[in-house]
Amino acid sequence: xxxxxxxxxxxxxxxxxxxxxxxxxxxITAIMIISICxxxxxxxxxxxxxxxxxxxxxxxxxxxxxxDAPDVAMTETALGACLSTCVIxxxxxxxxxxxxxxxxxxxxxxxxxxxxxxxSLSWASLDLPEFGLxxxxxxxxxxxxxVENTKKDIGVPSMVAAIxxxxxxxxxxxxxxxxxxxxxxxxxxxSRRKRSDASKF
Amino acid sequence: xxxxxxxxxxxxxxxxxxxxxxxxYIQLNGEVSPGGGFQAGVIFASGIIAYDxxxxxxRMFEINNLIVCAILGVMLYAGVGVISLFINDNYLDYSSIxxxxxxxxxxxxxxxEIGVGLTxxxxxxxxxxxxxxxxx
Numbered sequence: 187x188x189x190x191x192x193x194x195x196x197x198x199x200x201x202x203x204x205x206x207x208x209x210x211x212x213x214i215t216a217i218m219i220i221s222i223c224x225x226x227x228x229x230x231x232x233x234x235x236x237x238x239x240x241x242x243x244x245x246x247x248x249x250x251x252x253x254d255a256p257d258v259a260m261t262e263t264a265l266g267a268c269l270s271t272c273v274i275x276x277x278x279x280x281x282x283x284x285x286x287x288x289x290x291x292x293x294x295x296x297x298x299x300x301x302x303x304x305x306s307l308s309w310a311s312l313d314l315p316e317f318g319l320x321x322x323x324x325x326x327x328x329x330x331x332x333v334e335n336t337k338k339d340i341g342v343p344s345m346v347a348a349i350x351x352x353x354x355x356x357x358x359x360x361x362x363x364x365x366x367x368x369x370x371x372x373x374x375x376x377s378r379r380k381r382s383d384a385s386k387f
Numbered sequence: 388x389x390x391x392x393x394x395x396x397x398x399x400x401x402x403x404x405x406x407x408x409x410x411x412y413i414q415l416n417g418e419v420s421p422g423g424g425f426q427a428g429v430i431f432a433s434g435i436i437a438y439d440x441x442x443x444x445x446r447m448f449e450i451n452n453l454i455v456c457a458i459l460g461v462m463l464y465a466g467v468g469v470i471s472l473f474i475n476d477n478y479l480d481y482s483s484i485x486x487x488x489x490x491x492x493x494x495x496x497x498x499x500e501i502g503v504g505l506t507x508x509x510x511x512x513x514x515x516x517x518x519x520x521x522x523x
Binding site: 256257260261264268269272273276277279280339340341342343344346347348350351352356358359362363365366369370372373376 | 413419420422423426429430433450453458460461465488489493506507509511513514518519520521522
């Protein structure tokens, strides 16, 4: 009960809902995601596909929100639904919209591979621990240390921020450097192409 | 492309200020509420990209300035880590920044999240603007 009273912002919505309500909303979003995927397979227009991928990101971020992961939901909405859509839309201008004329792949082989993948993944997921179970192997080693010591060591209310920035500062430093290198790599590729174009003419 | 739609043209300039305000809120409250430097940077960049999509100016920021901002962010992060080396402590241990353990952690986390936000927002806008020029 203490947990419910303490958090009052929007991202605490899943805590305040009933467990069954939460599950119903989660299954509605899952059905929406499946229908979007089916529509995505049928579509023959590239811009349409990009918009459906954006909608997929939006719905899966709602899923994350109902599974009590607001940080992941926020990242998925901002990066998957918004920013990467804008970046890919620029690529469509280069490639062209119509993908009907492109070479068709062997559809029977592709379907067979997809079915095998789905069956094997579903079979493997039977071994996973139940969602939200506290004594599973995943949550019994390091998680307890963080839960017990964050308040004492760091004193920060958001445990995710404490783990990312302080306990695993090296990791985040590496990630930031990787983002910088990615930007520089895009710059190098684009500018090299411009130079070779200039030397050709 | 988007200039022909009247509704988008009216609403996006109105909503951009709120997007950027939200990014600043997430940046400053990274250690209290969900989100942090990465999310704030991405939301800030998407606000600027929305402005770019509607008004379609030539280029808002020079590429050199964006790269300098991105490198400054990483340097801020690494520099905060170096502080604790001078006080006989481990690298990236923020407890030694202040005399109070918890206060030092607060200051350290706040500073490095500003660094992450700076890097992420400038790199995201850099990638977008480079690909936009390529498509032109």
